[in-house]
Amino acid sequence: MSLFVNRSEELEFLESEYSRDSSSLVVIYGRRRVGKTELVLRFASGKPSVYYLSQKLNLEHQVDDFLEKTTEQLGTYQPKVTKWDAALKFIVQQIEGKPVIIIDEVPYLIEGSSAAMSAFQAAWDLYLKDANVMLILLGSSIGMMENEVLGYRSPLYGRRNGQIKVEPLKFRHVRHFFPQKDAEEIVRIYGCLGGVPAYLNKFDQNLPFIDNVNKNILQRATFFYDEATFLLKEELREPTTYELILEAISRGKNRVSEIADETGIHVHNVPKYLRVLIGLGFLSREWPVTLKKSREIKTGSTYALSDNFMKFWYTYVFPTRSMLEINRGAIISQISSSYDHYLGHVFEEITKQHLIDLNAAGKTPFVFERIGRQWGKVPGKPKNENTYEIDLVAMNEGSKEILFVECKWQTLTGKNSRKVLRDLKDRSKFVQWHIGERKEYFAVVAKKIENKAELKENGAIAFDLEDISTDME
Known part of the structure; x- marks a missing residue:
């Protein structure tokens, strides 16, 4: 059985849209396999709804296929209509309460007919926007969803109430x-x-x-x-x-x-x-x-x-x-x-995610505005030695505070961790950012650190995978 994890913010947004006393058009997109359909089906559970997985058909056959699949879900007859506005109006009329109409893989409709989005615009403007209905359009082709559905030139531009780009889960x-x-x-x-x-x-x-x-x-x-x-x-x-x-x-x-x-x-x-x-x-x-x-x-x-x-x-x-x-x-x-x-690079990303979580919770020495990798040239060094790298640097322009982070996917003993911290401090001197004005912090992060207490006593931030795991609980 598939496990459904997280997505609480997305579900909260969808519920708030559904609770409106008016119609709502929501666009949901993201890479394949990321869980868009699972999200929407979880939201629609217990609500009056229909779900349609689009096919690459011409416009008339799209409407026919939509009606065939949705009338089967509702247990009603299939009317003889050939336009999206009439088809959607019919489905809404068959549902008691506020209906949720879910149309998945919208890019397939666009590939089947370039007029598909114009047809949806007509359906929305002529009937759906005043019918107290929730219409959810999903798609996996990110480029097509951003250009053809959300973009400025899209017939649906300006009509949506919101959009969700579903991202992969965090560590x-x-x-x-x-x-x-x-x-x-x-x-x-x-x-x-x-x-x-x-x-x-x-x-x-x-x-x-x-x-x-x-x-x-x-x-x-x-x-x-x-x-x-x-x-x-x-x-x-x-x-x-x-x-x-x-x-x-x-x-x-x-x-x-x-x-x-x-x-x-x-x-x-x-x-x-x-x-x-x-x-x-x-x-x-x-x-x-x-x-x-x-x-x-x-x-x-x-x-x-x-x-x-x-x-x-x-x-x-x-x-x-x-x-x-x-x-x-x-x-x-x-x-x-x-x-x-x-x-090694995977652990850097995990550390970055964890620091962002700590920052949001007010558990970092200062509230940083940016975080990322840092590299550059070292003046006066031979060409094959004239660059430096720092795994992560976080900063706040207003307060001129900066955090330097070294990540190691290994176990650090007392001697090794002290050397890692010294090297980090040496490399931090090459970072040309508010020299002489900034307040500096240093962090050592590793799979395991045997002398965390010692590093902390010396003013450094130190945590390892055990701490990250504990904070996640």
Whole structure:
């Protein structure tokens, strides 16, 4: 059985819209498998409602298919109408109380007929907006939903009461899917699957992480085996080009010029592909968090895989697919031996999420406004040594307070943790932000820290996976 976790804010918003004494149009979108349909069905449970999963049909056949499916749910006859306004009016008239009409995968309607959204505009303006009804439009194609449904040129522009972009769950939610597993194992799962509920529901609670990978990802007939390819084919017209870009970034080619050299794509064309992948939630664009000027951000930007499953796939599976049938054991050994190193960046993201939660709860030394990675050049150093990196930096411009954070996916002893803190303080001197005016804080975060009390006594912030897990309870 699928587990439904979190989404309390989304459900609260939907309930508030339903309680209105007037009609409400809500648009819900997000990447595939993220739980949009589960969210809406959970909200609609116990309410007078109909649900329709759209098909790629022409306009007249769309209406016919909608009526066939929804009249079957209501146990009524199917009228002979060919327009959306008449069809929706008929369905509303068959429902007692305030009806909820859910239309899923709206992009399929748009692909079937370019006039679909104009038809919905007519239906809303002519009847639905005055009928005390709640209309919910869902879609997985983020670009199409943002442009064709929410965008300025959409016929529905200005008519919606609200929109929800459903994001993957955070690390703190993943434990609910695996109540018997310890925190370290949950980090391993999160590093592979991220916060996509449909993925998390596929892993076996009773299997160790590497056995779940072997059983569910590396076997040809499984759900996950072609999932990355399927996601690209569903969303994009040129999936091969995007595959090349994702593979290049997974190998550490994270600047536009490097991606162009690695893939053979002309350097002027690379940014448009990157923007699409960012819109889909597969990539993120990063720049040193202290930068504010747009020109500096543009030249200083790098790109990283932000979807944990896609990152895992393009790191471990995509490059070795030809070997899977020949020597799967070698691939499993490769994952087992390198995965702790791989989890370093995953743990940075988990730490960032935790600090944001602490900040919102007023449990940080100051209220920060920005948080992210920081890197830059070190003056006077040889070329191969002239850069520095800091895992996370959080800051408040008004109070000139700044927090430097070092994350380690390892166990730190007293000697090691003191060295980590010293190195962090040394690198913080290269950060050109309110020099001489700022108030500085330093944090060491690790899988386990054996001398947390000592670090705290010396003025540092220190927490480890045990503390993060405790705070989540």
